[in-house]
Amino acid sequence: MSTRIVLLRAVNVGGGAKLPMAELREIAGDLGATDVATYIASGNLVADVPGDPDAFDRALEKAVEQRFGFFREAISRTPEQVRAALDAHPFEVSEPKFSYVTFLAGEPTAEAIAKAETYETGDDRWQVIGTEMHIRYANGAGRPEMKGDSIGRALGVPGTARNLNTVRKLLALTGS
Incomplete structure (x- = not known):
């Protein structure tokens, strides 16, 4: 187990x-x-x-x-992988609910990342680190400036995003 x-x-x-x-x-x-x-x-x-x-x-x-x-x-x-993703979050966190980790099903190719980087993001920011995409929404996920779905499709691997509050709570549930 x-x-x-x-x-x-x-x-x-x-x-x-x-x-x-x-x-x-x-x-x-x-x-x-x-x-x-x-x-x-x-x-x-x-x-x-x-x-x-x-x-x-x-x-x-x-x-x-x-x-x-x-x-x-x-x-x-694993809890250790989630902790590492949280620790690797590359953006300043002013509001944890505006910052997300998208856990991807695999690692996107360099070509896919380059394609995704062609989309406008306004003041929102994203970065792929390994099998996670980190996001910081300037005004919250409910009012995104970037087209997250388009970026996700360009990356070519499915993923699911959780805000930093949720990521921390899930780690706490594991005792980590």
């Missing part, structure tokens, strides 16, 4: 992809996870997962799709 922070992309936002957290905990338990906890209703799961973490993530995706009828990527990290 290894402790993982598992993040599901785009659940319980904007009226689609409803996924009750109690049912997510149940599914994770059915897949053999223990010490299962969720945080807020946006697809944040902390658990000790059995075996290969990647295999667990794929099984979780499949189980959610079978039960709820929609596919959502599950992207997981």
Whole structure:
């Protein structure tokens, strides 16, 4: 068993992809996870997962799709990886809720990053470090100046973003 922070992309936002957290905990338990906890209703799961973490993530995706009828990527990290991502955040943090870490399913290519860098960002900032994209919104995620979806598509790997408050809370749930 290894402790993982598992993040599901785009659940319980904007009226689609409803996924009750109690049912997510149940599914994770059915897949053999223990010490299962969720945080807020946006697809944040902390658990000790059995075996290969990647295999667990794929099984979780499949189980959610079978039960709820929609596919959502599950992207997981160890607490140490999440801590390292938090520590690597390259931007000044004036409001933690304006700063995000997007956990990517893989590392984008240099060509993909170069393409993404062609998009205007106004006063918003982003930077890819390994398998994470760090974002600092000048006026909050609700009023972005950059086109985050376009940048994400250009990077060519799916990801899911959490603000720094959420990242810190998830680490706290692991005891880290």
